[in-house]
Amino acid sequence: MARARRLLRENLKLVDVVIELLDARIPVSSRNPQIAAILGHMPRLVVLNKADLADGAVTLRWLEWFSIRGTPAIAVDSTTGKGLGEVPLLVEELSNGKIQALVSRGRRPRSPRCMVVGIPNVGKSLFINALVGRRVTRTGNRPGVTRGQQWIRLARGVELLDTPGVLWPKFDDRQIALKLAVTGAIKEEVFDVEDVAAWLVGWLKEHCPRPLMERYRLEEVPAHGRQVLELIARRRGLLGAGGVPDTGRAAIHLLKEFRAGKLGRVTLDEPCG
Ligand SMILES: Nc1nc2c(ncn2[C@@H]2O[C@H](COP(=O)(O)OP(=O)(O)OP(=O)(O)O)[C@@H](O)[C@H]2O)c(=O)[nH]1
Ligand SMILES: [Mg+2]
Incomplete structure (x- = not known):
């Protein structure tokens, strides 16, 4: 777990936006309790995955709950891909501030970059596969931290790290x-x-x-x-x-x-x- 945490910290330095995958049936219980400390000020998109298994009316209330707190959130079903279409645009919007700041310091504009994090079994692998679909193009010349890690290009030029970050759930309650x-x-x-x-x-x-x-x-x-x-x-x-x-x-x-x-x-x- 210590190695996983170190790797996660390294990978976080490479991205502009974190996609925090939660289980739509348990949006609180599937949340890593230290997520705010881990991410700091990094923009975050909350994705309520497995929405097909959750109560639709309660999911709408959850989306409102996140929205009121200023956290962009969407609900998806990674088995069918429902809801995933919005992800690249939202990542692009959330990356904007950081990329503009780089440009204002004289750097060239670059692609928005994101990675997925979530607790075990929340659907990280299926979500990434569904998001990538058949449009997968690996941008081979700039690997991630681990050998074998790659960036995958999504719509709108958004780049996604193909390896998700595994977070640990909270057991004491x-x-x-x-x-x-x-x-x-x-x-x-x-x-x-x-x-x-x-x-x-x-x-x-x-x-x-x-x-x-x-x-x-x-x-x-x-x-x-x-x-x-x-x-x-x-x-x-x-x-x-x-x-x-x-x-x-x-x-x-x-x-x-x-x-x-x-x-x-x-x-x-x-x-x-
Ligand atoms: N019904 C439904 N099942 C899903 C959805 N997303 C993932 N699953 C199922 O949840 C299980 C776990 O999915 P994975 O993608 O392997 O989860 P993971 O987060 O990568 O798991 P680890 O690699 O073990 O951390 C699989 O049986 C998936 O088919 C979803 O949106 N709806
Ligand atoms: Mg997995």
């Missing part, structure tokens, strides 16, 4: 850790998988029980998450010796279905304040 586990940002083995699934069941029961009830044909959602896992195990035929419901396998099954959007479009972090 249990709620945040559970949200990271539910969405797949941290390995569920860090936790007891049944605890994670039971927490998700509790959250869904409170906020949007319908898809859960319909998908697993539940007449009601029992009070305890583990009872729900037992019912899911029965519905899906996940039984152990003697026909005992296998709640461990039910937990894994539920998390997989949730992550694939089978339980509806759900946002676990609400904007407030």
Whole structure:
């Protein structure tokens, strides 16, 4: 991790704008808590990725939340490329100040440069691939810091470093850790998988029980998450010796279905304040 941080610091010196990738389902929990200190005054574009899995109405509220705080933000789906078209123009606009300052000091104008940062599994690689699409032209003569790193030219002459910066999520708050586990940002083995699934069941029961009830044909959602896992195990035929419901396998099954959007479009972090 120390090496990754050092590399990130080196790469940040090469760019004008940072694209901060967040998970649209957990815009707070997927944020690196030290991001402001890491980036300093560097212009930043917030991208709420996986917007296809998040509640669209809540995503709009999140975009407004960032906008009020003076941070440009967009929502995208990197699996289809939806929303990505705006990125080069926004990077160009956000780079303008720095490039103009260089020009006013007698330097030649140059292409705006950006890089992507985000926590593990937030979709950095897919986002870069979707952004680059088939228009990839590598500007080979000016490599990044690491061997093998390249700049990729996007629309409007914007250059993107092909290697994203990996940030670390915050684990010490249990709620945040559970949200990271539910969405797949941290390995569920860090936790007891049944605890994670039971927490998700509790959250869904409170906020949007319908898809859960319909998908697993539940007449009601029992009070305890583990009872729900037992019912899911029965519905899906996940039984152990003697026909005992296998709640461990039910937990894994539920998390997989949730992550694939089978339980509806759900946002676990609400904007407030
Ligand atoms: N539904 C959906 N899935 C996405 C989206 N973006 C990424 N994914 C999925 O999320 C998972 C992680 O994507 P990656 O691009 O590998 O994430 P990453 O940030 O590069 O992950 P690391 O390299 O491990 O840090 C993959 O299964 C992707 O298919 C999105 O916008 N929508
Ligand atoms: Mg990756």
